[in-house]
Amino acid sequence: MRNLIAKLTLAAAVLGGGLGTAAAETANIWVRADGSNFMPRIVDAYNKAHTNQVKLDIIPNAEIIPKYGAAAAGGTAPDALSLDLIYTPSFAAAGQLEDITDWAKSLPYFASLSPAHVKTGTYKDHIYGLPFSADASVLIWNKKLFKQAGLDPEKGPANWAEIAADAEKVNALGGNIKGFYFSGNCGGCNIFTFTPLIWASGGDILSEDGSKATLDSPQLRGAIDLYRSMVKKDLVPAGAQTDTGANFFAAFAAGNIGISPSGAFAIGALNTQYPDIDYGVTFLPGKDSGWSSFAGGDNFVVTKGTTKLPVVKEFLDFAYSLEGQTILAKYGSLPVRGDIAKEALKDLDPRYQVASEAMAKGKTPYSVVFNDLINSANGPWTQMINEVFFGDDVDGAIANAQETMQSIIDQAPQK
Amino acid sequence: MTVITAATPAPPRARRVASRQQWIGLLYVAPAVALVVVFFLIPLGMTAWMSLHNWPLMGEHSFIGLGNYVAILRDTRFWNALRFTAFYTVIVTIAIFVVAFPLALFVERPRPLTNLYRTMFFMPAVVGFASASLLWSWLLNVDSGLFSPAAYDLGLIDRKFNLLATFQPAFxxxxxxxxxxxxxxxxxxxxxxxxxxxxxxxxxxxxxxxGPFARFRAITLPLMRRTLALALILSVAGSILAFDQFYIILRGGPRNQTLTAVYWIFNQSFVSFKLGYGAALSMVLLVILVALSLVQLWLLRKPEGLD
Incomplete structure (x- = not known):
């Protein structure tokens, strides 16, 4: 017992002394599990170089929104949060975030920050979120299987017809090998990888300000036909129909899929976890030419009323430095500062360059009800993609989704 | 004399003893009462209170009276979910009894290996619903699971069949x-x-x-009334609150056909961030559940003259 007390006293003294001499403040920051690779690295680097400290908590992807909401209600929210960028409008609309417009605009490189992030970080002309990590959707192909199928392993498909033709040739290898993979019951995966096919052909699923659902377009129907025809020809594994995202990356990583839409994160993940897979990275193409990408990732947002604003700013400044951007890039996030992106990526896998370019010109849908519309496993988007890719009634599914999405948008709280 | 003096103060003392015993009795149940108050009554009161508000997950809440309950009346997807839940409850309760009753008759009497059988049949019950759902979502997976690939490899089917892709096989x-x-x-x-x-x-x-059938009908069933009531209420209440298996294995699919009432409450609260509305839905479900349990207790009540 005496021993324990002595230890406690010692610990208290050490803690007290440490804090006393440093006179530093500690800010709490949360990140979703997607950032569990790069976030600890950049926090470590920051903590080593600064007297102020950041304490990081990693929260499972599906839990971070409800957990943050509960913490905010109970007054225990973190000082800042690396938040999936598509949630920034709804968080800002809820009055949960600190207005950081003045500070953001004072940054000398503000104009070269990822436009997709800044757009979603802006609510009613005020800035509530700044880009932190980035992920862009791309198309990846298995070079080994392309070679076996008699295709040029260095040339990825550049339009829809080539995707279908290449997938069919790879599929003809038989056995376990399949031509194409997508997660057919995952709204988040398909907004990320399927809508770029539509964008690249000139269509869209939401109006620019998110106030209108615009599903009924020839571009959407064309992209649906592409997927449907591949499903019909059996180029896609049967499990795709019920994949809610669990196999989004894993299916390609197993090495028997010819082509799969994916994201920049796959480059880091394949290189470190599946070094045997020889793959190429290209853009998600339009029907005949052109390309597009979903610019995703996290916005850095500050909880309203936090007292640790200086620490949070210092941390974000560090993340925006060349050193910070390089650390992020090395461990799986694309750089978010366009002006130094090339420099941050110069020693890394050249395939990152494709993803980085995709990021710079990528699009992000804007909506305060994104979760309800798109990501929810039971929302209209998820239901529609599953029905149109695998069901019999394409017209009915599109009409139904259009109506449901519009009614969700119309019922959203207008503040 | 002594008898009289002893008798006169006796009633007050007896009362004092009785009341002290009551206090001691209260003391003994106090921990249980405290648990019920802290973990049931207070949350229940808070849920009822929240259900009268527009209470988003984040931001300010505002009092809207019965607004949420009015909205429930028009929420067709909730009523659809409730209808599916009722359908599921009926089917699964029948299925459970059809399997469990013969098993109970089989393991009731001592015979060789009875303990082994009892353990075997009971074993899955100790697995949590979430873990069991994860296990089965692998077993049912069409590409890397057990059922479909095994049937394919054994030559029973020509091409792998995705059990979870359409309603009937998934259900x-x-x-x-x-x-x-x-x-x-x-x-x-x-x-x-x-x-x-x-x-x-x-x-x-x-x-x-x-004969054996007459004995079962005239002796076994009537004397098991209370046991049946217990098993039935547990099964019905559990099924009406079903969530884990539909969330983990099916995500409410295929095409939102297996959304249960609790799943809908979860979606409203944590996907659409409408905590107040979710609380109102929970209150409605609670009332339904209590009413159903009362009906079952009444149906299986003790018949007149039977102890």
């Missing part, structure tokens, strides 16, 4: 999983009921010439 897969998971537990309850039936009644009936 019956869930039923199979729940029966596998729950039947053992129901079996134990029913077995205890069977064992509490006095053996001499059965023997008397045999001497009177009653």
């Amino acid at each position: 019956w897969s869930i039923i199979a999983m729940v029966v596998w998971k729950v039947a053992g537990f129901t079996m134990i309850i029913l077995m205890a009921g069977l064992q509490s039936i006095p053996q001499d009644l059965q023997e008397a009936a045999v001497i009177d010439g009653a």
